[in-house]
Amino acid sequence: xxxxxxxxxxxxxxxxxxxxxxxxxxxxxxxxxxxxxxxxxxxxxxxxxxxxxxxxxxxxxxxxxxxxxxxxxxxxxxxxxxxxxxxxxxxxxxxxxxxxxxxxxxxxxxxxx
Amino acid sequence: xxxxxxxxxxxxxxxxxxxxxxxxxxxxxxxxxxxxxxxxxxxxxxxxxxxxxxxxxxxxxxxxxxxxxxxxxxxxxxxxxxxxxxxxxxxxxxxxxxxxxxxxxxxxxxxxx
Numbered sequence: 001x002x003x004x005x006x007x008x009x010x011x012x013x014x015x016x017x018x019x020x021x022x023x024x025x026x027x028x029x030x031x032x033x034x035x036x037x038x039x040x041x042x043x044x045x046x047x048x049x050x051x052x053x054x055x056x057x058x059x060x061x062x063x064x065x066x067x068x069x070x071x072x073x074x075x076x077x078x079x080x081x082x083x084x085x086x087x088x089x090x091x092x093x094x095x096x097x098x099x100x101x102x103x104x105x106x107x108x109x110x111x112x113x
Numbered sequence: 114x115x116x117x118x119x120x121x122x123x124x125x126x127x128x129x130x131x132x133x134x135x136x137x138x139x140x141x142x143x144x145x146x147x148x149x150x151x152x153x154x155x156x157x158x159x160x161x162x163x164x165x166x167x168x169x170x171x172x173x174x175x176x177x178x179x180x181x182x183x184x185x186x187x188x189x190x191x192x193x194x195x196x197x198x199x200x201x202x203x204x205x206x207x208x209x210x211x212x213x214x215x216x217x218x219x220x221x222x223x224x225x226x
Contacts (some may be wrong), residue, residue: 009131032212043117043203043217044156051212090155099163099210100171105155 001029004093006104013081014112021076021107023091033074034101035065036094044090050074061085081111116140119204132191134221135189136204138184144207145187146215147171147179149200156203162187194225204225 002024013019025031032051036044048059055067065076073090088108092101116139126132136145146161148171158171160179168179176198178190191198201222207217 034214036217041143041219043219044205044215046214049212049214096211096213099144099169100158101173101215102158103148103156107151 002093002095002098002102004041004091004102006089006091006107008106008107009105010110012110012112015083016080017062019076019081019109019111021027021089021091021109023074023076024072025091025093026072027061027076027093027095029096032094032096033065033067034094035059035063035074035076036090037061037091037106038088038090038102040104051077083111083113085109086111117204117206117216117217119202121221121223122219123222125226126194128195129193129224132194132223134179134189134202134204134223136187136189136218138187138206140208140216141184142206142208143184144208144209144213145181146189146205147177147189148203148205149173150203150220151155151200159189159202194223196225199223199225 005024034049035047038044050057050067058064088106091104092107118137120135145158148156157173162168162181180188202219203220204218207213207215
């Protein structure tokens with residue numbers, strides 16, 4: 001069965017510092033991996049995805065994610081955090097035969113000025 | 114937001130009453146999904162559709178039914194609402210399976226009293 005773990009409920013970082021939001025996954029075969037962001041009272045917005053190829057994936061708003069097959073991880077990163085990055089972040093996985101995405105429980109990112 | 118409208122945006126209903134939530138898309142995507150979002154659980158799949166009149170159950174389908182009579186509309190019905198169904202419900206669409214991301218509506222906040 002597919003599953004996603006986001007081990008941190010909350011991540012706190014100062015503006016201008018690098019940020020990392022962690023995600024590990026379990027899936028049969030090769031995974032498709034996704035990151036989403038949710039602002040208050042809004043739906044989830046797609047940030048980036050990993051399909052195959054380069055282990056470093058670049059996405060929207062300066063975010064990137066690093067795929068590590070041996071550690072089954074897909075951590076979200078940004079070199080310099082902004083206060084406006086404060087939001088709820090979700091990691092999701094789909095196996096190659098799957099239809100729906102399986103989501104982690106989410107990590108709240110708080111960026112202080 | 115990718116041409117997805119959920120209605121109503123908010124609803125309060127009493128235990129035991131039937132409730133129908135509507136999702137309308139203008140993207141002509143084949144796949145449509147209903148998720149619920151609850152604190153500590155992230156997003157969990159209720160039902161999804163892979164075409165007109167083609168639907169399947171997700172992780173938390175008990176107490177819910179769906180219908181899709183047109184490509185653009187996907188209805189979620191709570192047969193007899195219970196307090197445990199108080200949640201935020203999100204509709205999502207995707208063009209295909211595999212690497213295709215989901216795009217989400219802005220959600221319906223349902224309160225069952």
